[in-house]
Amino acid sequence: MRGPQDYGGLPAGPVDPEKHEHDPTHWEKTVDAMMMLLFDQRRRLARVDESRRMQEALGEDYHKYPYYERWLQAISWLMLEKGVYTQEEFETKQAEVRTRLGAGEDGP
Amino acid sequence: MNIGSRQSRRAESGDDMNETHEHSHVHEHPTHTHDGKPIQEDELPPLEAQILETSVRELLIEKGVITPDDIRRAIDERESRTPALGAKIVARAWDDAEFKGLLMSDADEALKDFGINMSPMELCVVENTEDVHNMVVCTLCSCYPRPVLGIPPAWYKRRDYRSRAVREPRAVLQEFGTVVPDQKQVRVHDSNADLRYLVLPQRPAGTEGWDQKKLARLVTRDSMIGVCDALAATEIAD
Numbered sequence: 157m158r159g160p161q162d163y164g165g166l167p168a169g170p171v172d173p174e175k176h177e178h179d180p181t182h183w184e185k186t187v188d189a190m191m192m193l194l195f196d197q198r199r200r201l202a203r204v205d206e207s208r209r210m211q212e213a214l215g216e217d218y219h220k221y222p223y224y225e226r227w228l229q230a231i232s233w234l235m236l237e238k239g240v241y242t243q244e245e246f247e248t249k250q251a252e253v254r255t256r257l258g259a260g261e262d263g264p
Numbered sequence: 265m266n267i268g269s270r271q272s273r274r275a276e277s278g279d280d281m282n283e284t285h286e287h288s289h290v291h292e293h294p295t296h297t298h299d300g301k302p303i304q305e306d307e308l309p310p311l312e313a314q315i316l317e318t319s320v321r322e323l324l325i326e327k328g329v330i331t332p333d334d335i336r337r338a339i340d341e342r343e344s345r346t347p348a349l350g351a352k353i354v355a356r357a358w359d360d361a362e363f364k365g366l367l368m369s370d371a372d373e374a375l376k377d378f379g380i381n382m383s384p385m386e387l388c389v390v391e392n393t394e395d396v397h398n399m400v401v402c403t404l405c406s407c408y409p410r411p412v413l414g415i416p417p418a419w420y421k422r423r424d425y426r427s428r429a430v431r432e433p434r435a436v437l438q439e440f441g442t443v444v445p446d447q448k449q450v451r452v453h454d455s456n457a458d459l460r461y462l463v464l465p466q467r468p469a470g471t472e473g474w475d476q477k478k479l480a481r482l483v484t485r486d487s488m489i490g491v492c493d494a495l496a497a498t499e500i501a502d
Contacts, residue, residue, distance in 0.1 A: 164403030164454065168427035171439045173486075176418035181306040187317060188415070189338035193330050197383070201329065204457035208405055223406070223421055225313050232320045241323045249319045257315055 160218035161211065187224045190231055202234050210234055345414040350462060351483035353378060353412065354494075355476040357389075358467040371462070380411045382460070387412065390453060391464040392490070397444045398451045399437065399490030400461040401429035407455035409462050413485060420489065430454060440491040463490035470497035 180188070194202040210230035211218060221229065236246060308314055324330045353375070357364040367374040371387040387409055390398040402408065403426050408416040419425050428436050433450045437443070444450055453461040465487040471479060474497075481500050486492040 161404050163423050163427040165431045166427045168424040171419050171422075171425045171428070171436055173417070173419055173440055173491075176422065178418070179306075180415065181308070183306075183309055183314070183317065185339045185342065186321065186335060188342060189335045190321060190324065190330065192338050192342065193334055199329065203384075204407070208457070211405070222309070225309060228313065228317055228320065232316055235320065235324065235329075240327055240329060245323065246319065249323050250315060253315050253319045253322070257311065257318065 159212045160215055161208070184224045187228050187231070191227055194231065194234075201238060201240065202231070206234055207231075342410075342415065345411060347413050347483075347485035347488065348480070349378065349380070349414075350409075350412045350485070350488045351480040352476070353462075354464055354483045354488065355479035357464055358471075358479055359476050364464075367464070375412070382409075382411055384458070386459050387462060388453075388459060389462050389464050390451070390490075392466045392493075394448070394466075396449050396451055397437075397490065398453060398461075398463045399429065399433055400453050400455060400463060401426060402455040403427075403430055404454075404456070407457060407460060409460040412462055413488060417485070417489075437491060440486065442492050463488050465490075465494040468494050468497050 191202070191207065193199060195204070207227065207230045210233045211226045213233070214221065214226065214229060218226065232246070235241060236243060241249075309317075321330075321335070325332065353367070357367050363374060367389050368391065371389045372382050375382065375387065390400075392398055402420070406416050406421040408420065410416075425436065430452050433452050434444060437450070455461055465483065467479070468482055471482070478500075482495040482497070484492060484495060487494045
């Protein structure tokens with residue numbers, strides 16, 4: 157059975173070498189940096205295979221996520237799975253950050 | 265734990281999808297780097313993704329896994345890896361037969377001179393010749409020799425290239441303007457988590473006696489992925 161990531165050999169459109177190319181944004185660089193740090197020899201908290209397993213677990217949503225948002229999902233789930241933080245800590249943090257960032261977005 | 269549905273997504277995506285842009289202006293990130301350069305004002309992802317990124321980053325910092333300085337250093341490290349590094353390696357291989365021999369047989373050893381450590385991955389260098397043209401893909405994701413070439417181009421990560429490179433490589437090569445003669449074999453190398461490929465393009469004609477610095481100017485990123493040849497001698501100015 158093919159997973160959502162398993163494109164090899166399937167029909168697809170033409171390759172446009174210029175389209176979609178952009179300089180990485182600071183946000184993308186930060187996600188990239190986090191993944192590289194977790195991969196590194198000092199931390200060894202993640203491997204490429206593990207990151208892929210998490211991205212592929214997105215199922216059909218795999219196709220909907222931009223590249224670095226997929227990476228981010230993988231990091232968040234992997235760190236949870238490895239017990240770096242608990243589900244409760246994760247949810248508490250997200251609620252707090254949502255309030256903090258959301259206030260800037262929608263006004264007080 | 266889904267970051268949820270949203271009305272639009274940004275163009276930078278692994279796949280084909282709608283490309284309307286969503287603008288939100290939350291300035292969570294610092295505005296200057298540690299050496300005082302202003303950080304570019306660039307587009308932020310959807311709010312949900314910002315919330316997730318901020319949450320994960322802050323938790324990792326609070327847990328002592330990473331520091332903000334680690335992130336800055338990792339960004340600097342990534343920015344120091346560009347195709348110019350790969351071009352230097354190719355130019356040396358064209359000019360120095362002994363180095364080329366080592367590069368082909370034990371790339372990891374050969375790259376020590378360039379301060380490149382592929383570990384825990386392995387690098388395999390494949391040589392283009394009169395008889396063989398090599399090209400590299402990662403059908404399953406975006407595995408790429410980052411320590412040598414930096415981050416992969418957008419098309420390398422996208423579905424069209426990943427799907428078709430292994431099925432109709434000559435058609436894909438044509439889309440890059442590369443026509444490989446029928447009598448020449450095309451070999452497609454599918455990268456994986458542990459093994460990355462670098463193409464050693466053919467040295468262009470008319471470059472006899474050139475020094476490595478000048479040779480390196482002929483070596484493009486795409487020639488080291490194998491979707492193009494190196495530039496012709498006449499394509500660069502003296």
